[in-house]
Amino acid sequence: MFLAWGKELCFLYNDAYVEILGAKHPWALGRRFQEIWSEIWQDLLPLIDKALAGEAVYHENLPLTMHRHGYDEPVWFTFSYSPVRDDNGTIAGMYCACVETTEQVLAEAYRNEENERFRTLFEQAPGFMAILRGKNYVFDLTNQAYSQLVGHRDILGKPAREALPEVVEQGFIALLDHVYTTGQTYVGHAMPVELQREPNGPLEKRFLDFVYQPIRDARGVVTGIFAEGSDVTERKQAEEELRQLAADLSKANQRQSEFLATLAHELRNPLAPIRTGLDLMRVSADNPASTVRIREMMDRQLDHLVHLVDDLLDVARISTGKIEPKKARVLLKDIVLSAVETTLPGIQAKNQDFSVHIPDEPIWLIADANRLAQVIGNVLTNARKYTPDNGKIDLSVRRKSDEVVIVVADNGIGIPADSLPHIFDIFTQVGHDSSHAQGGLGIGLSLVKRLIEKHSGTVHAFSAGPGQGATFTIRLPIAPAEAEPSTAAKVDDNAMPVEQRPMRILIADDNQDAADLLKEMLEIQGHMVRIANDGMSALELAKTFLPDMALLDIGMPVMDGYKLAMAIRQAPQLRSTRLAAITGWGAKEDRDRTREAGFDYHLTKPVSFEALKGLLRDVQSAEQVPAGKRNGS
Incomplete structure (x- = not known):
């Protein structure tokens, strides 16, 4: 037996x-x-992982190749793996009780091979078999x-060299010679053979697990060879796919690690x-002048923080199918000009030559x-970042034809050829080295691809290489000609403004600083404000304060915002109180849940x-709409 202990699984036996x-x-x-059993580590690793996850494992006559x-x-072993816990009850290692069964397995295999001479069972065997x-x-x-396996050729009664001439130079005849001469069994694992x-067809590559077993007469002299095995081509291909998947996951993990580091930097x-x-x-x-400048700067930086968080949430929502575009018949020119208006200040700040070409036809x-x-x-921002x-x-x-093509081209740093296939992968950044570092989380182009696909379109990136600029091409289907533009609801500019009156407002938030600042903002507007720092206190205060409006944080101790909203709705004296959820979700x-809890409004932090x-x-x-019937904001 042995004990493998600690994070490194150090050996005691x-x-x-x-x-x-x-x-x-x-x-x-x-x-x-x-380190000790490196040659069989990959065979044992899945079993070790199960034991370290708390699952006892038992294997009988597991075949291994040891050095x-x-x-x-x-060799063959019968063994069990069991988790071992430390004083705190945490799994800190594993215990193995084992017995080597190599001799028993080989003896049993020999008996089975002899029994396989019964033609019916021999013929029905799922693995390939031959007696030479x-x-x-x-x-x-x-x-x-x-x-x-060999293509239904007539090989009985023929020597191997004549029956399968294509394998002579592939080393299999030499293996047969070795087994016949030495009397030693040969075991091949996933060996390639063409x-x-x-008939007259091309050579086809297959992968075989097989055994060459010497056949002995009563005197112990080798008189032939028994060949048995399996075509494991599909398994080999699956293993290759798994290896590729593991490599891809490793790369994704590396990108995620880089993303987390970048996120910390960007925050x-x-x-x-x-x-x-x-x-x-x-x-x-x-x-005062300095204070005004500082406040404006802080507003800009806060907007940047909110933008970072919004991008992260957008990616998460699209990835999980929780966001769908709100589609309507829209004019592309208006969309393009809106995007240009948003990104133009940054482009002008770098004194870049920016040209826009939009056709006159709608x-x-x-x-x-x-x-x-x-x-x-996002595409324009990307171009601005990586263009000097x-x-x-x-x-x-x-x-x-029936699609529109939007092209953004720049003469910036370009994209290396090996980066192009991954340019729309999440957490991927162009020009990641310090000389080209431009900030960002590496999610902007991922958002572009996912949102374009939500519109049944495509996006493609091209670059001739570093220093050669980049071109992004977006293709989108054009609306059918017979469709009529939808009439969007318009704001009545002549509507009379509502004259605000002082209100009684309750704030429920366990973050004292946030609650105090919110109270100050409301009191500046002339409202009467009270604060509670947990749900139960807020409910008791509401019953005496009788607020016109209650701003409730969701994640509070004692009683969360959902339960508080439902409790307020059940209090007769609070039926007219309007409820607004203030949450990061x-x-x-999330909005559906607050509405079901009785909230009238939903504000995102x-x-x-x-x-x-x-x-x-x-x-x-x-105010003419009954409380608890809104939640449209």
Whole structure:
């Protein structure tokens, strides 16, 4: 038996296990499991993983190829793996009780091989089998599986060299000679062989697991060879696919690690000036001009933070199918100009030559205008980032049959050929080295691809190489000609503004700083405000304060925002109180849940001053609607 302990699975064993180790004892004592049995590590790793996950494993006569006496040798073991826990109950290692069954297995195999001479059982065997007699290895008997493997050729009574001439130079005849001469069994694992399985056809590569077993007469003299095995081509292909998958997962993990590091960097970028701004405001409170500049800077940095979080949430929602474009009949020109308006300040800041070419004819799409503007904006932002100052960016739109083609081309740093296939993968960044580092999370182009696919379109990237610029081409289907433009609801500019009156407002939030700031914002507008820091306290306060409006955080202790909203709705004296959820969760299912809990409104953090004012205007203008029947914001 042995014990593999600790993170490195260091080896401790008893005297009986010394014989199994062979020449590896005493070197093996205290060394890592993987280091001691590196030749069989991949065979044992799945079983080890199960034991370390808390599952006891038992195997009987598991075949392995060990290197313990200076050469590889096939061996068999019956053993069990069991998890071993430390004093805290945590799995810290594994225990193995084992017995080598090599001799028993080989003896049983020999008996089975002899029994296989019964033609019926032999013929029905799923693996291929053949009996070769004499030094010329004449085919004495084969089963259906062997005949299928070699292409149903007439090989019985023929020497191996004549029956299968294509394998002579592939080393198999030499293996037969070795087995016949030495009397040693040969075991092949996933060995490649090229066979002509069709008359006059090409050679077909297959992979075989097989055994060449010497056949002995009563005196122990080798008189032939028994060949048995399986065509494992499909398994080999699956293993290759798994290896490729593992490599892909490793790359994805590396990209994710790089992303997390980048995310930390990108979050620090706006947080640093915000922190500095707060310090400056403390020391320059008597300088209004400085305070205004600092506040504007902090607003910009906060907008940048919100944009980062929105991008992350968009990727997550699209990946899980939780976001669908809100499509309508829209004019492409308006979408393009909206994207240009958003990105133009950054382009102008780098003094880049920016040209836009849009055809005069109206091009209509069935699309989500906001999402497509986001797509084009992301591609333009990408071009701006990786194009140097005074560089050139060109945006062109053209109609081609029943689709529209949008092209963004630049003369920037370009894209290496090996990066092009992964350019739309999440967490991938162009020009990741420090000389070209431009910030960002590596999710912008991933968003582009996913949103374009949501619109039944395609996006393609091309670059002639580093320093040769890049071109991104978006193709989208054009709206059918017979469809009429939808009439969107318009804001009545002549509507009378709602005159705001002071309101009684309850804030329930376990974040004291956030609650205090929100209270201050509301009191500036003339409202009476009370604060509670958990759901139960908020409910008791509401019953005496009788607020017109309650702003409830969702994740509070004692009683969360959902339960609090339902409790308020059940209180007779609070039936007229409007409820707004203030939360960091803003997906459709989150809004559905707050609506079901009785909320009238749903605000996503961070809540701006303007959004709060707009909410209160909405509340006062909709007071004729019963509480608990809205939740449309």
